Amino acid sequence: MAKPESFAVMPCVAFKFTIFVLVPIFAVLSFSQPVYARDSSQETTEDYCLSCHADPDLDLNFPDGETLFLYISPEALSHSVHSSLGIECIACHTDIRSYPHPPVEFNNPRELAQSYFQACQKCHSDLFAEAMDSIHAAAVEQGSDSAPICTDCHTAHAVQAPDEPRSQISLTCGECHTEVFDVYRDSVHGAALLEAENPDVPVCTDCHGVHAIQDPTAVAFRVETPELCAGCHADPELMSQYGLNSDVYSTYQLSWHGVDVTVYQARWPNLWHSSAVCTDCHGVHNILSSSDPQSSVHPDNLLGTCQQCHPGAGPQFVGAWTGHTQIDLQRNPYVFYTDIFYRYFAYLVLMVSAIYVLLQILRATVVRVRRSLG
Amino acid sequence: MTEAQDNQSLPVQSAVRVERHFPRFTLAQRWEHALLFLSFTVLALTGLPQKYFDLWGHLILTSPSRLILVRQIHHAAAVVLIIEVIYHIGHSLYLMLRGRLSADIFPTWKDFRDAWQMLRYLFFLTERKPEFGKYNFEQKFTYWFLFVGIGILVLTGIILWFPIQWTRVFPGETIPAAYRAHSSEALVALIFIVVWHFYHVHVERLNLSIFSGRLSEREMQDYHTLEYRRLVEEEARANFGEPDAPESGEIAG
Numbered sequence: 001m002a003k004p005e006s007f008a009v010m011p012c013v014a015f016k017f018t019i020f021v022l023v024p025i026f027a028v029l030s031f032s033q034p035v036y037a038r039d040s041s042q043e044t045t046e047d048y049c050l051s052c053h054a055d056p057d058l059d060l061n062f063p064d065g066e067t068l069f070l071y072i073s074p075e076a077l078s079h080s081v082h083s084s085l086g087i088e089c090i091a092c093h094t095d096i097r098s099y100p101h102p103p104v105e106f107n108n109p110r111e112l113a114q115s116y117f118q119a120c121q122k123c124h125s126d127l128f129a130e131a132m133d134s135i136h137a138a139a140v141e142q143g144s145d146s147a148p149i150c151t152d153c154h155t156a157h158a159v160q161a162p163d164e165p166r167s168q169i170s171l172t173c174g175e176c177h178t179e180v181f182d183v184y185r186d187s188v189h190g191a192a193l194l195e196a197e198n199p200d201v202p203v204c205t206d207c208h209g210v211h212a213i214q215d216p217t218a219v220a221f222r223v224e225t226p227e228l229c230a231g232c233h234a235d236p237e238l239m240s241q242y243g244l245n246s247d248v249y250s251t252y253q254l255s256w257h258g259v260d261v262t263v264y265q266a267r268w269p270n271l272w273h274s275s276a277v278c279t280d281c282h283g284v285h286n287i288l289s290s291s292d293p294q295s296s297v298h299p300d301n302l303l304g305t306c307q308q309c310h311p312g313a314g315p316q317f318v319g320a321w322t323g324h325t326q327i328d329l330q331r332n333p334y335v336f337y338t339d340i341f342y343r344y345f346a347y348l349v350l351m352v353s354a355i356y357v358l359l360q361i362l363r364a365t366v367v368r369v370r371r372s373l374g
Numbered sequence: 375m376t377e378a379q380d381n382q383s384l385p386v387q388s389a390v391r392v393e394r395h396f397p398r399f400t401l402a403q404r405w406e407h408a409l410l411f412l413s414f415t416v417l418a419l420t421g422l423p424q425k426y427f428d429l430w431g432h433l434i435l436t437s438p439s440r441l442i443l444v445r446q447i448h449h450a451a452a453v454v455l456i457i458e459v460i461y462h463i464g465h466s467l468y469l470m471l472r473g474r475l476s477a478d479i480f481p482t483w484k485d486f487r488d489a490w491q492m493l494r495y496l497f498f499l500t501e502r503k504p505e506f507g508k509y510n511f512e513q514k515f516t517y518w519f520l521f522v523g524i525g526i527l528v529l530t531g532i533i534l535w536f537p538i539q540w541t542r543v544f545p546g547e548t549i550p551a552a553y554r555a556h557s558s559e560a561l562v563a564l565i566f567i568v569v570w571h572f573y574h575v576h577v578e579r580l581n582l583s584i585f586s587g588r589l590s591e592r593e594m595q596d597y598h599t600l601e602y603r604r605l606v607e608e609e610a611r612a613n614f615g616e617p618d619a620p621e622s623g624e625i626a627g
Contacts, residue, residue, distance in 0.1 A: 263427055271438060313538050319546025320537060334551035342558035350562060353570045359496040360578065
């Protein structure tokens with residue numbers, strides 16, 4: 001996937017040097033660095049920078065004609081995760097050591113941001129590398145200005161824990177993915193999250209990943225879908241809290257759809273398959289409880305959902321889906337008796353046949369031995 | 375059949391020992407078995423890799439296109455089998471209604487008595503095997519077990535092939551039931567053929583009458599004693615001035 005150019009062209013020796021020499025040195029330095037005490041009588045670099053950047057009117061004009069406001073709220077900055085740890089402006093703004101600053105060589109604020117966010121990898125190298133493998137980074141690589149870099153989701157200065165509250169994650173994604181967010185907000189998952197701050201329902205990143213977000217329309221993502229949903233829906237403890245059945249995944253795997261998908265997942269994960277995964281019937285961002293009349297899997301809507309893939313199916317076709325439950329006599333009498341029949345009767349016949357043949361072999365051998373002796 | 379006719383005119387005490395043969399299956403019946411054998415083999419070979427995909431089927435079905443091809447072959451062989459089944463039932467009914475096919479294949483109380491005596495023989499309670507007619511109880515069991523088994527396979531196979539049309543009339547739940555029945559019944563039928571049928575026609579004795587259409591006099595005496603006696607008596611009656619008595623070999627059902 002996309003890597004920043006500096007990574008891609010970096011020769012092996014330089015890479016090893018970075019890993020084995022620079023990183024340890026940096027690590028040792030960063031640990032041994034004295035945390036700039038807030039109450040120190042000595043002026044911190046942060047205070048020094050804020051002596052100008054606390055001015056709400058401070059701005060910077062770019063050659064493209066855009067203006068970047070350079071105001072940094074001292075309040076927001078002091079509550080950021082970085083500032084409270086003593087990580088100061090210069091940790092990221094490594095090129096600015098004094099005033100006057102070196103000249104800004106960017107054409108617009110976006111270029112500046114796309115350059116400065118590289119500083120994140122100094123400390124967050126693993127997460128940064130993951131983000132560089134994401135579909136977002138690929139879009140940036142292809143020249144998109146709107147595809148997010150670290151600071152777009154985390155902000156640059158007022159960086160907070162991204163999941164406090166947990167709904168903040170989905171709200172953050174929703175700032176760009178507005179249409180999907182509107183759909184998600186009304187889903188059984190989204191509503192529980194945004195209205196009740198439910199700790200168990202998935203936020204965007206639970207399904208899509210956090211930094212290494214991949215193309216969700218890719219075949220490989222589709223074939224993994226049942227396992228993804230099973231992460232929560234096959235957990236008996238979690239499901240019992242909501243009165244949901246945790247057999248949905250194990251029984252799906254036995255179904256025609258599930259058998260097919262399992263085969264593709266194991267053998268041909270990158271080939272398109274048409275057998276239904278969870279989202280084909282339940283929806284994706286618009287998942288609703290099956291008892292909700294709006295749900296695509298509500299009994300009244302089920303036939304239409306089946307017909308998406310099985311055109312011409314009649315009302316009774318729906319019964320071919322034995323559901324997400326264990327086979328039992330009340331619900332699935334035909335399947336139940338078929339299973340019983342083949343579990344007992346047919347194998348009984350086979351066993352009797354085998355024993356009969358063995359007896360015959362034994363008897364014939366005795367006859368032959370007797371004849372040869374007599 | 376012709377040989378049996380020719381042999382009738384030979385004197386009993388001949389200088390040359392003549393191997394007499396008795397007709398057992400008509401040419402049409404032998405062709406039916408060949409078709410059944412071929413189509414069933416192809417169906418098993420194309421069905422099993424699908425049933426046991428995870429275990430070993432993936433070694434054969436290495437790509438989705440090959441899976442589709444195998445399914446097409448399975449369907450083609452199924453059509454052959456279905457035609458054979460329809461012909462078999464239709465033709466047999468036709469012959470039976472015209473009185474040209476004996477009812478030898480149907481089970482009788484004697485079969486249960488034979489089975490009981492055979493069990494006693496197998497447990498060394500008697501030294502005498504039961505005497506059989508044209509078809510012994512083992513052969514009847516083979517026929518009917520596979521008759522029902524293939525019936526289930528054909529029916530469930532058609533359900534799985536045309537689920538949408540099928541559920542216009544029948545409940546949808548019959549589809550997963552058919553799926554399980556088809557998969558299990560196929561294995562049951564296959565194991566039954568390998569264990570039971572192969573033992574009786576290959577191991578117990580090599581019985582190729584379904585291919586040659588006939589049995590030797592010795593085989594008739596040993597394994598179909600009652601039928602042999604009946605034929606010999608019929609023949610004797612024919613030789614005593616009833617030249618137009620029906621040729622025994624024609625009742626070959």
